[in-house]
Amino acid sequence: MTKLSVNINKIATLRNARGGNVPDLLKVAADIQKFGGQGITIHPRPDERHIRYQDARDLKSVVYTEYNIEGNPQHNFIDLVLECKPDQVTLVPDAIGAITSSAGWDTITYQDYLTEMIQEFQRNGIRTSIFVDPVLEMIEGAKKTGTDRIELYTEAFAHQYSLGNEKGIDPYVAAAKLANELELGINAGHDLSLDNIQFFKQNIPGLLEVSIGHALISEALYLGLENVVNMYLRKLK
Template sequence: MTKLSVNINKIATLRNARGGNVPNLLQVAIDLQNFGAQGITIHPRPDERHIRYQDARDLKAVVHTEYNIEGNPQHNFIDLVLECKPTQVTLVPDAIGAITSSAGWDTIANQSYLTEVIQEFQRHGIRTSIFVDPIAAMIEGAQKAGTERIELYTEEFAHQYSLGNKKGIDPYIKAAEIANQLGLGINAGHDLSLDNIQFFKENIPGLLEVSIGHALISESLYLGFDNVVNMYLRKLK
């Protein structure tokens, strides 16, 4: 079964809008795991507009499933990850001020830098994953950098699927086949939803984990966390 990791950035956004502690981010993380989520994902950004660095520290005490911290490996982020020691760190090349992630790494141009960062995390027992587009050269570059996993950036798949173009899955199938041949674990995320997740999962060989935030939180506004988490789990079996 493909694991479901829930990105709780949007919960922090809602909390920060009023300046208090409602909704309680830690309690939501606890509840999501109790409802069946197999991981919690956060993506702290330098301006802390949703997840704060202190949230990352506080969550360490309540996440008993897989703890995944995403972000651009700048100095403050690296220090935070080494302090929190999550199960996994996902390296994402987002620019400061970006609303959301918009591209995967150029693992060739940045190979030396990525290799150095990955080795530092691995020395501390933290599994690494690199956010990549479904491009053969980028996946091969990720493997050369020494990462254990890649996370396929799925926005284009989700867009094509919404248009009724199921052929939009083809580059992701080929990417997964290459990753499997290279011995890389496969994660995926970005714009995956209840509408498209089962089709994606059924077509991607060796899919280990999906990280879903915006869609899952939005769907839960109508249907409730417990219901939505278990709807995803059924589709991921």
């Protein structure tokens, strides 16, 4: 079964909109795990506009499944990850001020940099994953960095699927097959939803984990958080 890691950034966004502690981020993380979620993902950004660095520290005592911290490996982020020692760090090439992630790493241009970062995290017992587009050259470059896993950036698939174009998954299938040959673990995330997750899961060989936030939290407004988590779990079986 592919694991479901729930990104709780949007819960933090809602909390920060009014100040105070409603909704309670730590309680939501605990509830998601109680409902069957197999991991919690956060993506702190330098301006702390949703997840705060202190949230990352506080969640360490709450997350008993898999704790995944995403972000651009700049100085403050590196220090935070090494302090929190999550189960997994996912390296994402965010520009400062970006609304959301918009591209994977150029694993050829940044190979030396990524290799250095990955080695540092691995020395501290943290599994590494790097965010990549479904481009074969980028998968090959990822392998050379020594990363444990890749996370396929799925925005293009989700867009094509919403237009009725199931062929939009083809580059992802090819990327997954190559990753399997190279013995890279495969994660995926971005714009995956209840509408497209089952099709994606059924077609991607060796898919270990999906990280879903915006769609899942939005769907939960209509369907309830516990119900939505379990709907995803059923589709990922």
